[in-house]
């Protein structure tokens with residue numbers, strides 16, 4: 289029986305999943321998470337983010353990600369699993385975040401000493417101690433400059449899969465170059481979180497995969513290689529600072545002597561790491577076109593596989609490279625779980641009473657746009673919650689308004705993918721909440737399923753490891769690899785309530801009108817809101 293390890297370094301935590309495969313026997317034998325804030329409090333993060341005063345700036349510590357990887361590998365080594373059978377390891381990481389390394393990096397990573405902790409040894413390899421992460425929205429100016437330099441947003445979107453986005457790595461690199469030319473000059477290598485951690489595992493400077501590299505505004509989606517015009521538009525001498533892009537199934541090395549000496553792990557193959565969303569695509573079983581997954585993690589995302597790239601040229605959708613060699617469409621929402629936590633805490637609720645509030649309150653109350661933080665979709669640079677409709681409503685109505693707004697925004701802003709959404713695979717921490725999933729079913733008019741493994745990004749990484757290790761050709765049979773791990777659980781199916789869905793089909797117009805008004809693009813939505821509120825039926 290061969291074991292495959294998938295790691296996921298997400299915004300708030302690191303997770304490991306180990307799967308065992310022998311012929312038709314396939315099982316998950318380990319699933320373990322550690323939260324950055326709790327396990328590594330000396331970095332002072334809140335929800336994985338370093339302290340900040342400007343809401344547009346969001347950074348984290350690359351040293352913390354490395355230390356968390358070390359702690360997790362120690363935990364795996366102590367798990368009692370027969371790790372001599374570990375055949376391959378791959379990983380997933382929060383997308384877009386960048387790690388800036390100086391000239392000592394390559395030597396240090398190649399000569400890590402198994403008798404000393406990892407963090408102590410890499411402390412001085414950084415040309416920048418903090419890494420900007422996906423929650424950062426401070427690069428509007430750099431987005432505009434890059435867009436203009438390559439010939440406009442249509443050109444950039446068609447070529448790279450996305451128009452310029454503040455959190456994407458290219459604009460972040462440009463800002464660093466402008467703000468700290470010396471720091472940029474002292475940077476020999478810029479990694480994504482994924483390729484940085486793959487380097488630490490394999491003990492050499494590892495390449496990037498197209499899934500994560502397409503979140504940079506720097507990769508040519510068609511050739512899956514760097515696009516020189518975008519590199520030139522971003523910062524001078526950038527090409528030399530970037531690693532290669534290789535197919536997602538590439539074996540980039542083996543677990544380095546550090547891991548072998550320190551934890552007695554074998555020289556298992558290390559497969560290129562990817563972004564959390566491309567890994568989740570595999571971990572939710574979406575290796576064919578037609579269905580979508582909704583991930584309710586720190587960010588909320590909607591995504592699905594695409595055979596051919598259909599680019600959202602003016603909206604907020606992205607096309608990334610999928611680990612299968614196809615493409616994936618994705619829309620990301622920043623005010624996801626942390627907005628739900630905020631409303632929960634402000635109202636003095638826990639998840640149980642939050643769910644009860646949701647269950648006991650019909651739709652059709654106020655419309656609340658939950659932009660606690662700058663929002664990615666739709667683009668809201670200056671945060672602030674906007675309210676429409678009746679005021680002085682009950683706490684329950686606020687919970688209903690929040691979840692309704694989140695689901696309607698997802699439904700509205702995923703239309704560009706051109707997929708008829710009648711089945712949704714739900715994943716991420718909040719997918720444990722059946723009341724939220726029922727609202728998703730009612731708004732989308734789709735059946736919603738839970739998956740047997742909640743950590744779909746880590747599972748996807750483990751499955752990518754199994755796929756890469758087992759197939760001589762990159763084009764192995766994905767259906768065969770994912771079998772037994774990613775099927776939705778039939779008994780968890782939530783069907784849409786027909787009357788509620790009919791109501792939401794109208795109510796989403798109200799939501800859209802409120803959004804347009806809040807963004808300064810539409811008239812006062814109150815008359816429409818009043819007109820439709822008259823149609824609110826008794827849903828009990």
Ligand code: ADP
Nearest residue numbers: 298299300301585586625639716717718720721
């Ligand atoms: P990430 O991978 O981005 O770090 P996760 O997918 O692990 O995030 O999800 C973490 C989030 O899940 C937490 O921030 C929390 O708000 C949310 N969560 C956990 N349990 C519940 C629940 N029962 N109801 C709603 N949200 C939940």
Ligand code: XUL
Nearest residue numbers: 382383422564587589620
């Ligand atoms: C996707 C995105 C987030 C991060 C963190 O574009 O920004 O989903 O990958 O999970």
